[in-house]
Amino acid sequence: MAVAFILSSIPGSGIPYLFSFQDTAVHVIIYAALGFFVYPALRSSLPMLTGRQALFSTLGFCVLYGISDEFHQSFVPGRTASLFDVMINSAGGFIGVLFRGHNT
Template sequence: MSSRRLPTRPPAHCAAPGWWVPALAVAGAIWVLSSLADTPGPPLHHPLDWGAHFLSYLALGYALGRATGLPVLAWMLAAWWGAADEIHQAFVPGREAGITDWWFDLAGSGLGAWLAGQACLKRAARRRVPHGDEGAGPRS
């Protein structure tokens, strides 16, 4: 049994600035689709549209989590974007704003941000363990 403890939150150097490109692309796609009176494809009714909210914000939360390296910040940014998007939809003809939609945005972005944090922890743990030393216990 190793005396080394794994961190419970991502290290500060976990941010990957290249992930801002997909984060901004997902945020932009969400905004553009929300600006349309009719979204492309067949109409989605409850509960299918909640699944679409969950999955799109899961992608946004993950990308923001990788970009910032801070899952809580990523979740807060995605939550703000979801709230702004719901307010925006209230002014788009043919669309409506809904608190339930935002709850699914929060759930999806929270899971995405958490998954990004877990990916960072795994990468950090792989960097700390030298090859061939995985099974070695504490050294005396």
Template sequence: MIRYRFHSFLQFQLPFLAWCIFIFTVSSIPQARIPNFVNYTDKMVHAGVFFTLCWLAHVAFRFQPAAFLRTHALLLAWIFVVLFGVSDEYHQMFTPGRTSEVLDLAADAAGGLFYVLFYRRFRFYDRYILTR
């Protein structure tokens, strides 16, 4: 049983936690070191990073022993993404050379919402894979 839980943690929760740490680490880098190629490219990057975060959070919540987390995994994943985006923007207020922007938070929330819509549209593939 303990071995199964550890394997489950490595497979489902660890990638989620590692991605959260990655986001926090990158948002701690001063802005001058991060290239900005085109206007609003950073918003697309925010949306992509938080799309991935929502996906990993959804998987992590779906494979929890608590029934509430499993049954509401998609909603909880999106709520987590929004709250993590708020905390990320707050954290950037104190990072030298970085600023907190409402548009970044909107891009974070939109990235999570894109995942929710994507999952709801293509979830029959998920059911097919899980029942094989």
């Protein structure tokens, strides 16, 4: 979460251009990592949750964190909030849970 916050604090002019879809790739990677680690944390700290409940809780967390991250970006010079980015963040979180295997 700290990585997402730090990266979203970089002004738009301070982001180096590497390739055409780097923004989307970075969102997916960061939120996939978030989903990958939040899911087992929920499963171990709240053992009463079923796998499905932990899955939806993790996805809800990723969506809410993505919304708050976009809200934060709206205050950073050269950055804007984007509904598309919220959707990409959510997809990244889902990919992270799938990669982890949500039944573990």
